[in-house]
Amino acid sequence: MSPDAVRRFDASQLHEQIVAVLRAWGMPGEPADATATVMVETDLSGIDSHGVSMLMLYEELRAGNRLKLDAVPEVVRDAPAFAVVDGGAGLGHPAGLHAVELAIHKASVCGIGAVAVGNSHHLGALGHYVRKAAQRGLVALMTTTTRTPVVAASGGTTPILGTNPIAFAAPRAGGGELVVDMSTSVVAMNKVKAYALKGQDLPSGWVFDRQGRPVTDAALAYSLLTTREGTLGPLGGAGPETGGHKGFGLGLMVQVLSAAFSGAALPLDDADSDNLGHFVLVIDPTGAGESGATARYVDDLLGLLVRDEPDVVLPGSPEAVARADRGRNGIPIPESLLEHLRGICDRAGTDMILTPLG
């Protein structure tokens, strides 16, 4: 089987496989099940970089004793509408889910609720979390810091901030949600990696060397980024003419929201680099005595956007298309990743149960 060969796998079998690995690693049943649900949903949504493929990193962190699989997220500061949670150096998924549920509870009492999480790890794609809140009629905003410093300050060439994503979701009357989920860098790291794997040149303006010169060789660019010898442009590009200072400002906002309240790591603090921070805000429009006007507004707004425009792509719609396809036809996994998963199962002492569909 060529490493590029891609076969499809059933979502529920993939879920079972992930649970088996996480449990073998020492994660209790409930958080293992919740984590697997987030990971499989992420693969179903077509965000392959943040789903089951992340098991490789998690295995590495666990092996280095930097990831506590049996961590229990704990509220360390609490106000009626705001809390700070210590993730206990565990995987970000249970901590993120805990934060969203706590923010939803606070919003149901106070109209809004926010939770900052520190001492956490990677939590997958933020879109998953805010979409779950929107499916319950709520509006949600979420941010997280990320591990690798890649974005420089405006006017600088030192990689400092991560790709620091923002996600936002709101319910749509009649069903469905508006979901925005984006890094505050010009592209996510995995986009550069994907170009490298395909041997394609990068567009100018994505990656720069430490002298600020554009790098278009994708393999070189990815290697510069992973060794801190290059930078990824912020959203808006490198200079102020195209708004690069704005993308950098957004990245700073994400850093402060996600890390400042919860004592998560500062950038470049290598001794503390596993200490990621997340932030979630939930607004319950009905908590202020309104019945459905917010969801109707969102539906009317999205309707306007596509009214006379057949080519408009709404945020979240590529993910919805992927969910429809993959829910029906299975999740595509390349042989190269399957081979990694076999190794992970083997080292964890659990069976590899994945069998391709069709």
Add this chain to the structure above:
Amino acid sequence: MSPDAVRRFDASQLHEQIVAVLRAWGMPGEPADATATVMVETDLSGIDSHGVSMLMLYEELRAGNRLKLDAVPEVVRDAPAFAVVDGGAGLGHPAGLHAVELAIHKASVCGIGAVAVGNSHHLGALGHYVRKAAQRGLVALMTTTTRTPVVAASGGTTPILGTNPIAFAAPRAGGGELVVDMSTSVVAMNKVKAYALKGQDLPSGWVFDRQGRPVTDAALAYSLLTTREGTLGPLGGAGPETGGHKGFGLGLMVQVLSAAFSGAALPLDDADSDNLGHFVLVIDPTGAGESGATARYVDDLLGLLVRDEPDVVLPGSPEAVARADRGRNGIPIPESLLEHLRGICDRAGTDMILTPLG
């Protein structure tokens, strides 16, 4: 005096002049004073497009009976940490200040507070409001809708969203604040106007005609934007390769936060186009039992950014430089604007008291 001639004016005299005009228009003393303070602070910060020059638009709206100078913002829905305010079709400044104070109060009780405002008007630069909160040790996020539809959806060419700005501020230990204040379009409208006034060509990628072709003639571009015959790119540019879909997603987020809770206008609803919406979120880190760690984090973070980088420009620092200069040397006003102000005073039946410094 040539219309381009620029002389400097004392900030307190400008404040007195604005108060006199607003009072002559029928605004009570307290909101007139508060509004003038925001407008003068905005001019002091170098954001000339959003300060005293806005009196021309306000006069036009008042003349059309679309602006109620004696409006009193009113809380129409209230939860412990969230409220919705009706601006009463008044100027946005008193409504915005009211919203920030209410959000601060709610945050002092609940840890966070948020307020959505509808039925409001232009409120100046958002940076002013969030900076005031940060000066009190709080973290603040603010958004607003804007009047003129200029940004198209990803893949579309119809101008729909406004420049929909976002502002964020956080306190810095040892004094000062981090302030991010940005439109979610590639540039603000006034940047295009400034290029037109100087007869400079625009960079490609700022403005597009209805066929999606770049327009670099600045005067033509500005005229296309004001007549809805052109579009302003979102932050990130026109296409997905440079992240234009992300800037558009941010603009949508701003639209929903600012307008969906408060019943502010949908885009393209011309009968309702004066009905702007704002949203402000305030987080009180001390409300969750923390003492100063957030401000120390922000200070450490900003320190890191400039540590080895002499050319880094921090968000908010151009405005701080302008405040230092203009506080000392006065606010520059071109003769062309002075001439407009003379006419406004004349029509309002109040004296023009502005006299240049030096």
